[in-house]
Amino acid sequence: MDDPIAWVQARAEADPVRRRVLEALARRACAQAPGPLRERLVARLVQRAEAEPIALPARPAANAPSPLTELLAQLQAGPELRNVQIHRRTWSALRLTRRLAEVSAPVPEHLGPLNSQVLVARALQQLQALAPGYLQRLLTQLDALAALAPLQAAAEAEKPARPASRPAAKKTPAPRKR
Incomplete structure (x- = not known):
């Protein structure tokens, strides 16, 4: 493959993220001088391009309540939470x-x-x-x-004690010369 970038652009890729990954790999392969490293990069590019795309988990509907919202609604509907709130107040x-x-x-x-x-x-x-x-x-x-x-x-009591700093060395005056 002489031009990996043109090869990637000619492919129809539905996933924009996957397309960007393939383009980056193609640019990296083009930047290399002909040799074993470039051949390995091109082989990796072809392998990734032909691999099955990973299916992402389906997103829940935008208007579907989350489990936490459902739990909160159940708690608020019960008399226990109202009694606790009254007593707390x-x-x-x-x-x-x-x-x-x-x-x-x-x-x-x-x-x-x-x-x-x-x-x-x-x-x-x-x-x-x-x-x-x-x-x-x-x-x-x-x-x-x-x-x-x-x-x-x-x-603070559980923190280890800091090591004590060393005392300053005493300077002794130099003997006078006579």
């Missing part, structure tokens, strides 16, 4: 009410105006007055972070 509201009561609690005056506890309490009280929805989300996120803190501490 109730417990979340109770926890938030308790946290807001902690925020609204008076702070001892003897701590001073720049004490971090006083500053945080003032900031949270002002946030409650200005944006209660934002405060609710903030407190929820802080609860989540507090729940993750023990996991982080456990993960």
Whole structure:
């Protein structure tokens, strides 16, 4: 085969990906000088071109629901999930009410105006007055972070200790010449 590129272009190939692979192999064969490597590349090109195309699995219809969608629909239809959601909302509201009561609690005056506890309490009280929805989300996120803190501490405890660095060598002054 003198011109592999023309040979590939003359073939009718329905699959565009397969056609690109054959064209790339033909270009690689054309780039080689006549010899055993070029002959092997041309033989590989012919072998790939004559091989049966791989049948791809059929795609499901675009409007067919996925198995996960079906499972979610079954769960939402059942009373169990609705009950869990109701209780979760109730417990979340109770926890938030308790946290807001902690925020609204008076702070001892003897701590001073720049004490971090006083500053945080003032900031949270002002946030409650200005944006209660934002405060609710903030407190929820802080609860989540507090729940993750023990996991982080456990993960850090499992890490191997770093080797200690070597102490710096002491320089001794050079003896004076007399």
